[in-house]
Amino acid sequence: MMTASTETILLSGKDRLRPETGMGSPVGVQMTSAEVTLIRRVQNGDSDAFFDLVRPYERAVFLAALSLVRNDADAEDVAQEAILKAFKNLTRFRQEAKFSTWLIQIAINEAKMKLRKDRRHLYESIEEGRLGGDGDYTPQDFADWREIPSEALEQKELRKALTKALDSLPEKYRTVLILRDVQHLSITETAQVLGLSEANVKTRLSRARLQMRDALAPGFDGAWSRGRTYERVRPFDV
Amino acid sequence: MLSCADFLAEFGDYIDDTASSDLRAHLEEHLRECKTCRVIVDSTRKTIDIVTESGCFTLPAEAVDPIVTAVMSRIRQRTT
Numbered sequence: 001m002m003t004a005s006t007e008t009i010l011l012s013g014k015d016r017l018r019p020e021t022g023m024g025s026p027v028g029v030q031m032t033s034a035e036v037t038l039i040r041r042v043q044n045g046d047s048d049a050f051f052d053l054v055r056p057y058e059r060a061v062f063l064a065a066l067s068l069v070r071n072d073a074d075a076e077d078v079a080q081e082a083i084l085k086a087f088k089n090l091t092r093f094r095q096e097a098k099f100s101t102w103l104i105q106i107a108i109n110e111a112k113m114k115l116r117k118d119r120r121h122l123y124e125s126i127e128e129g130r131l132g133g134d135g136d137y138t139p140q141d142f143a144d145w146r147e148i149p150s151e152a153l154e155q156k157e158l159r160k161a162l163t164k165a166l167d168s169l170p171e172k173y174r175t176v177l178i179l180r181d182v183q184h185l186s187i188t189e190t191a192q193v194l195g196l197s198e199a200n201v202k203t204r205l206s207r208a209r210l211q212m213r214d215a216l217a218p219g220f221d222g223a224w225s226r227g228r229t230y231e232r233v234r235p236f237d238v
Numbered sequence: 239m240l241s242c243a244d245f246l247a248e249f250g251d252y253i254d255d256t257a258s259s260d261l262r263a264h265l266e267e268h269l270r271e272c273k274t275c276r277v278i279v280d281s282t283r284k285t286i287d288i289v290t291e292s293g294c295f296t297l298p299a300e301a302v303d304p305i306v307t308a309v310m311s312r313i314r315q316r317t318t
Binding site: 050063080083177181217 | 246249250251253254278281282285286288289290292294295303304305306308309310312313314
């Protein structure tokens with residue numbers, strides 16, 4: 001829905017950015033007028049305006065980096081490099097995607113470069129192979145979960161389990177889950193950021209959610225459960 | 239009727255409420271007969287709620303503020 005404070009910017013394919021910093025196919029994009037103004041100010045040489053432009057997205061950039069590099073110090077380094085790269089390349093930004101999507105894509109690319117440099121992805125690739133790679137994911141847990149009381153969401157145990165569960169996901173699933181369910185990017189935006197088809201994003205998202213579900217399930221069989229029997233249903237038949 | 243495997247292949251759109259009406263009808267027909275898939279849908283929705291509502295990914299301002307501040311410092315050094 002268009003509002004007075006937004007404007008739709010449609011640009012043609014010839015205005016696409018370079019692959020290392022740009023987006024995929026052109027889409028209709030809504031950005032706030034304030035954001036468009038800030039971008040123009042920076043593009044015209046007002047570098048201080050860049051602070052106001054990127055500040056709303058620093059958390060998103062940090063989390064996107066963290067979903068790949070998996071430690072705070074590296075995520076901070078990657079986020080800094082990504083934001084600096086966005087500044088350097090802002091004159092080439094043609095607004096065919098939202099600025100936030102473009103910025104997060106740069107962060108993802110920077111994080112991937114960092115992993116390649118550190119060669120850590122090799123170990124993850126081996127682990128992903130062991131876990132079945134791109135093959136179908138079959139759910140492991142069939143318990144009927146109880147209702148989750150709101151106070152449970154505040155429990156340290158749940159937070160710890162959630163972090164551990166997220167960490168257990170292969171990189172390609174963890175990143176999609178963070179972008180979609182934590183950052184609330186759309187399927188289209190997630191596909192743009194990761195350079196994947198929307199179908200591929202949907203597949204990875206479903207598997208990520210199922211694996212998170214299985215990773216969290218034991219908590220609902222004991223640690224967080226009070227007063228209800230853990231009800232198992234028949235084994236899954238696929 | 240869809241098998242459980244067929245259901246699982248399509249259940250992402252069902253969870254996100256983006257399935258077409260025809261597909262939704264097929265999926266719901268399967269769900270009426272399959273308790274396992276009902277359980278999976280329910281617990282997956284709860285998983286998404288936990289991920290989105292737990293606040294585990296809400297970073298304190300002091301954790302991210304230095305990032306943009308540091309970048310701006312580098313930018314100002316470049317432009318002066």
